[in-house]
Amino acid sequence: MNSRDMILARVRGAVAGAPDVEVPRAYRGAAGVTAGVTPRDTGGDTGPNADERLIDLFAERLRDYRAIVHVVAEAEVASVVAEALGRREIRRLVVPEGLPAAWLDRGPYDTVGDDPELSAADLDGTDGVITGCAVAIAETGTIVLDAGPGQGRRALTLLPDYHLCVVRAGQLVSGVPDAVARLAPERPLTWISGPSATSDIELNRVEGVHGPRTLEVVIST
Template sequence: MNAKEEILSRIRSAQKSAGLPDHVVAPREYQREGTLNAAELLDMFVERLEDYKAEVELTSVAELPSTLNRILEEKDCKDIRYAEGLDDSIFVNFEGSATPDDPDSDPRLLDSVDAVVTESVVSSAQTGTIVLESGPRCGRRALTLVPDRHICIVHRDSVVYGIPEVVSRMDPQRPATWISGPSATSDIELSRVEGVHGPRNLIVVIVD
């Protein structure tokens, strides 16, 4: 008997001693789908993002290149990396250096870039949470954990209400990163410190 089997055996013995059944059926009566319309979902999502101190921009597909260019200029970004699966035409107006990320490169080099740009897979309006999956559209996990500024493109049709809907749209085979605002912690004397576990500046560009 290995350690795992021994632990499970002790749990089963304890359950029997307490008169509990061998198998407990988890309740599944939670809310699985939201009832908000598209406009209400968007309003809730933006409100939650701003509560988390993320910056939010609303734009269209046609205006995405000019919106990104304006953001990068305002933030004085000269050197950016973007997820390798993104269409580089969205950077047509950018006068700095926009380079697709090389997943095989040393992730420590990402610390020196001014910003990274990725897309997202799905987002929850209820919690203001954005989900990235390791892959061409969202990049490797290091791409959005090492740099100090993350610009994330969220397509409006990828915003759902709650977590059950989020999980149903995810690929369980891909590593995922769940983002709720800029990286922050209040572990030390309840003083908020940003940028400890990831970017201190999150800019969400919602594309309709």
């Protein structure tokens, strides 16, 4: 018997006769997606105020984990992005395929595309990367990238030391269940909550290890 069949046989023998278990899902689930699950409380509001509160919460949670946050009207994204890149003195900026052109002014930096694919060493030699995202989660201060348009391969947001991410208000959801419901497992996902960090020294959190040491988020309303 090969190892596969042996392990499966041992599993079957081990649980033979054991009762099955129903999964109680009484926690706050994804809003409007699943019946029988209590929807997440957005503070009682359902109108435009609810969105505002969600954005405030998202910004607060991002800042908690040392991300730099701007909340701006859609028309101002390009100027806020330009200022941010200027402050960082970015000279070589990675721009993934499909990034909305309206987000980038012509700046005092070179943009670098990923077609043909940049080598790891090339990427390591850039100063920063700008992306959009697939979903963002207010409650945990998380942005999720799914390698879609305006996001690129996973390495693009890993090797440059600076990551600027533009989140559109419509991409923002309340909690983790809402995000899981919107995301497709077939795509490679990167969930990002603040800059790279470690708690390995005396369990104190320190920002900045191998991933980008600075995360800046522009929330476009």
